Amino acid sequence: MKQNITDWLIGLGLEQGTAGTLTTIILILAITLISIIANFITKKVVLKFITFYIKNNKIQWDNYLLDRKVFHRLSHIVPAIIIYFSANLFPNYAFLIGKGVSVYLIVVILLVINAFLNAIHDFYVTLEISKTRPIRGYIQVAKIILFIMGAILLISSLVGVSPLILLSGLGALSAVTMLVFKDSILGLTAGVLLTTNDMVRVGDWIEMPKYSADGDVIDISLNTVKVQNWDKTITSIPTYALVSDSFKNWRGMQSSGGRRIKRAFSVDMSSIAICTPEMLERFKKIHYLKDYIEQKENEIEKYNAEHKVDRSIKVNGRALTNIGIFRAYIQQYIEKHPKIHKEMTCMVRQLQPEESGLPLEIYAFSSDIAWAVYEGIQADIFDHILAVAPEFGLRVFQKPTGHDLKTGLQADKSREYM
Numbered sequence: 001m002k003q004n005i006t007d008w009l010i011g012l013g014l015e016q017g018t019a020g021t022l023t024t025i026i027l028i029l030a031i032t033l034i035s036i037i038a039n040f041i042t043k044k045v046v047l048k049f050i051t052f053y054i055k056n057n058k059i060q061w062d063n064y065l066l067d068r069k070v071f072h073r074l075s076h077i078v079p080a081i082i083i084y085f086s087a088n089l090f091p092n093y094a095f096l097i098g099k100g101v102s103v104y105l106i107v108v109i110l111l112v113i114n115a116f117l118n119a120i121h122d123f124y125v126t127l128e129i130s131k132t133r134p135i136r137g138y139i140q141v142a143k144i145i146l147f148i149m150g151a152i153l154l155i156s157s158l159v160g161v162s163p164l165i166l167l168s169g170l171g172a173l174s175a176v177t178m179l180v181f182k183d184s185i186l187g188l189t190a191g192v193l194l195t196t197n198d199m200v201r202v203g204d205w206i207e208m209p210k211y212s213a214d215g216d217v218i219d220i221s222l223n224t225v226k227v228q229n230w231d232k233t234i235t236s237i238p239t240y241a242l243v244s245d246s247f248k249n250w251r252g253m254q255s256s257g258g259r260r261i262k263r264a265f266s267v268d269m270s271s272i273a274i275c276t277p278e279m280l281e282r283f284k285k286i287h288y289l290k291d292y293i294e295q296k297e298n299e300i301e302k303y304n305a306e307h308k309v310d311r312s313i314k315v316n317g318r319a320l321t322n323i324g325i326f327r328a329y330i331q332q333y334i335e336k337h338p339k340i341h342k343e344m345t346c347m348v349r350q351l352q353p354e355e356s357g358l359p360l361e362i363y364a365f366s367s368d369i370a371w372a373v374y375e376g377i378q379a380d381i382f383d384h385i386l387a388v389a390p391e392f393g394l395r396v397f398q399k400p401t402g403h404d405l406k407t408g409l410q411a412d413k414s415r416e417y418m
Contacts, residue, residue: 077105289325362385
C-alpha cells in the first residue's frame with residue numbers, strides 16, 4: 001500500500017524523496033483518522049448499546065461496572081490495536097511504535113482492572129455479609145500487587161528483558177520491600193484476624209481511649225480504621241492497633257436490645273433505723289409496698305414466735321428497717337418501670353459501706369439503647385429515687401456545701417441568743 005501511494009505521487013510529478021515524505025504523512029493521517037473513527041464508533045455505538053442493555057436488565061452487579069467506567073476504559077484498546085497492526089507500514093519506526101503501544105496497552109489494562117476491582121467492592125458493600133466480612137483491605141492488597149506487576153511489565157517492555165528476570169531480582173530487594181510496605185503487611189494481617197474473628201464491623205460502636213476514639217466505625221481499610229466520634233470528629237486508628245491493643249465493642253449491647261444501668265447513690269448511715277408500727281402503717285399506703293410489708297410482717301412474726309423472741313428490746317429477733325423497705329420499693333419501682341427491659345437482670349444491691357455512707361446500686365437494663373433516650377431513662381429513675389428517699393426517713397449523703405455550713409452557723413448563733 002505504501003509503495004502504491006508513493007508510485008502514484010511520483011506519477012503526479014513529485015520527486016522520490018518528496019513523494020516518500022508525503023506518503024508517510026498520508027499514512028499517519030489515515031491511521032489517525034481510522035483510529036478516531038474506530039474510537040467514535042466504539043464509544044458512541046457499542047458503548048451506547050452496552051449502556052442501554054445494562055440499564056434495562058434485571059442484573060444489578062453490571063451497573064457497578066458501568067458506574068466505574070470499566071467498558072469506557074476498555075474502549076481505549078481499539079485505537080491501540082489499529083496502531084499496532086499499522087506499525088509494519090513504517091519499518092524504520094516499527095520497533096518504537098510497538099514499544100509505545102505495549103506500554104499504552106499495559107497502562108490501559110491496569111486502569112481497567114483497577115476499575116473492575118472498585119466495581120467489585122461497590123457491589124459487595126451492598127450485600128449484608130459486607131457488614132461482617134469487609135473486603136476493602138483485600139481489594140487494596142490486590143491493587144498493590146496489580147500495580148507492582150504492572151510496573152514490572154512496563155519496565156521489562158521498555159528495557160526489552162523478560163519479566164521473569166526482573167522478578168528474580170526482587171528477591172534481593174525483599175528486605176527493602178518489607179520495610180516500605182510494613183504498615184500494609186501489618187494491616188493485611190490485622191484485617192484477616194479482624195474479619196476471621198469478627199472483632200469489628202462497619203457500623204459498630206467501639207471505644208478506644210488510647211486513640212481518643214469513641215463512636216461508630218465508618219470505614220475499614222488496609223491501613224486504617226476510621227471512627228466517627230460522637231462529636232462528629234473522625235479518628236483514624238491503625239488497623240493493626242485493633243489487634244495489638246485492647247478496645248471495647250458495644251455491638252453486644254446493641255444486638256441484645258438492652259443497655260445497662262449501673263449507678264449507685266449513698267445513704268447517710270445515721271438515718272438508718274428499725275421501723276416503728278407508725279412507720280409501717282404509713283409505708284403500707286405506698287402502692288408498691290403494701291403486699292411486701294404484710295408478707296414480711298407475717299414471716300417475721302412467725303419467726304419470732306417460733307424462737308420465743310422478747311421484742312421489748314429492739315435488737316432481739318427480726319424486724320423491718322427503713323433501708324430494707326426502701327430497697328424493696330426501688331426494686332418494685334424499677335421492675336414495673338415501662339422503660340426497663342423485663343428479660344434482663346434487674347436488682348438493687350448494697351455495696352461495701354464507705355466513709356461517704358452506704359451505697360445502694362441500681363443494676364438494670366433499659367429497653368431502649370439509643371444514647372439520648374437511655375440517659376433520659378436513667379435520669380428519671382434517679383430523680384424519683386432521690387426525691388422519695390426522705391419519705392422513708394433516709395438522707396442521701398453528700399459532702400457539706402457552703403449552704404450547709406452557713407445554715408449550721410446560723411443555728412449555732414440562734415441557740416446562743418436563746
